[in-house]
Amino acid sequence: MLAANTTISEVFMQSLKNAYGSKRNFEKELVYKAYQFGNKGRLYFGITKLLNFTMYPASLKEENQNSIPLLECNLDACDIANFIEDIDYTKLSTAYLQVRSIIQS
Numbered sequence: 001m002l003a004a005n006t007t008i009s010e011v012f013m014q015s016l017k018n019a020y021g022s023k024r025n026f027e028k029e030l031v032y033k034a035y036q037f038g039n040k041g042r043l044y045f046g047i048t049k050l051l052n053f054t055m056y057p058a059s060l061k062e063e064n065q066n067s068i069p070l071l072e073c074n075l076d077a078c079d080i081a082n083f084i085e086d087i088d089y090t091k092l093s094t095a096y097l098q099v100r101s102i103i104q105s
Helices: 008-020 023-036 080-085 089-104
Strands: 042-048 053-057 067-074
Touching: 008 023, 008 053, 008 089, 023 042, 023 053, 023 080, 042 089, 067 089
Parallel strands: none
Antiparallel strands: 042 053, 042 067
16 A cells, blocks of 8 residues: 555656656557557556556457556547647546555555
């Protein structure tokens, strides 16, 4: 369990850095995956029960049942570049910590 006084973004950003190398690389991967999946439909960013990050389209949601979505982008309604600009990393890291604590318990 994480201490209550832990900086939220510090734990999340370290995990993101471990997975993608940097926040910028994470954002590049979001763009890459959006275009790889046809830049339409919904794109999910989630965490697996093994605490690994994953990105997948709505068409693969059934196959990713072991993944808990942290972030969802409706590519039909918004451009991926605008979506990335609007990501609130504080909320994303809070969701990450909540899911992580549930998985670890």
